[in-house]
Amino acid sequence: MKKNFLTLILFFIFSIGYVHSNESPDIWDFYKVSKNSVSGEESDSEREILIERFSKIKLILIDGKVIVDTICFIPYETTTKMTSPLSYWKTPEKVEEYKKIFSAEKIPLRYQFEAIKFPNNDKDDLCLEEGLTDLIRIDNYFVFLTKSGYLITFSKHIEKNNGSPVTYRGFNYKIPKREFSWFGHPMLTNKKIVDDMNKKCDFPDDGSYYNSYFFSECDLNELGLYFSEISRNLLDKMDKKKVIYQKGEYQYNLTKKQHEEFDFEIYLNIEKGNKLIDRLSIYKEKILESAAFEQDYYIDEDFKNIWLLNYVGSDETQHIEKWRHYKIDNSGHFKLLESISCKKRDRQGIVKCHND
Structure with missing residues (x-):
């Protein structure tokens, strides 16, 4: 209309x-x-x-x-x-x-x-x-x-998901001046964003809610804007290997693997003496006709911790699939410290999550 x-x-x-x-x-x-x-x-x-x-x-x-x-x-x-x-x-x-x-x-x-x-x-x-x-x-x-x-x-009688989404005001984490870097978005360090996003992002991920009151309440939009800029300005222009950190004998670099036209992922590789010690997929993007899947990341500046967040958006709703926190040990390996997994949103609009 x-x-x-x-x-x-x-x-x-x-x-x-x-x-x-x-x-x-x-x-x-x-x-x-x-x-x-x-x-x-x-x-x-x-x-x-x-x-x-x-x-x-x-x-x-x-x-x-x-x-x-x-x-x-x-x-x-x-x-x-x-x-x-x-x-x-x-x-x-x-x-x-x-x-x-x-x-x-x-x-x-x-x-x-x-x-x-x-x-x-x-x-x-x-x-x-x-x-x-x-x-x-x-x-x-x-x-x-x-x-x-x-x-x-x-x-006013309806109660679901432990309260209306906007009664729980979340972080609305915006980076001052939005300075994009290889390190990702620090919002991911707080695991409370999982419940917050699942509560406040129950609307279609097809652009139809851009003028909604709830659009600005959903921090997935901040992640979407942030990582679209990273993808366009950094990842799309990345060479075969991008060295982002050097610590003694250990080199940290990013590599990109293209699966299909709208399906690729970025790996963080840890090498010592040009030998691969460990690798971790830190960023993914996969776009289908029915849904879009994305994995975002944040690496602390000391390269000791990595946080990952997986979410899916469709023409009906959005929800978090998984949140993870990894530590990089002294031998250059990734160690999973904590993981949260979530099921699909049910008919009552509730997303149930649990610690793995």
């Missing part, structure tokens, strides 16, 4: 502003789409379209706005005046229609509720383009009315 370009730019700017707000966001999760439309008609295809479109969307209340994440935003003041069903829908017939559908969804339509006005009513409004026509708040629910007559409900 084509959107007004200027409106998109403004929405993107506002979204970035929310990320840096000092106010704590109030997050509401998608709950359900009504089984029937307000007219009583059923359309499985229309309902499935709405479920697919909104099931991963969250509402974010912050700075006097309701952000329908990645879609649109609506001005919202907590002092919004209450209205009655009859004042809102004008006729007793309409009130009865909505009472019936709200009752069927087990959301009581009380004698008063909050009605949140959309910013305007023209064809360029992003909320209207998505088929959203009205937004009302009843108790612990935000309910959108739609052009097709279905209700889309967001709730």
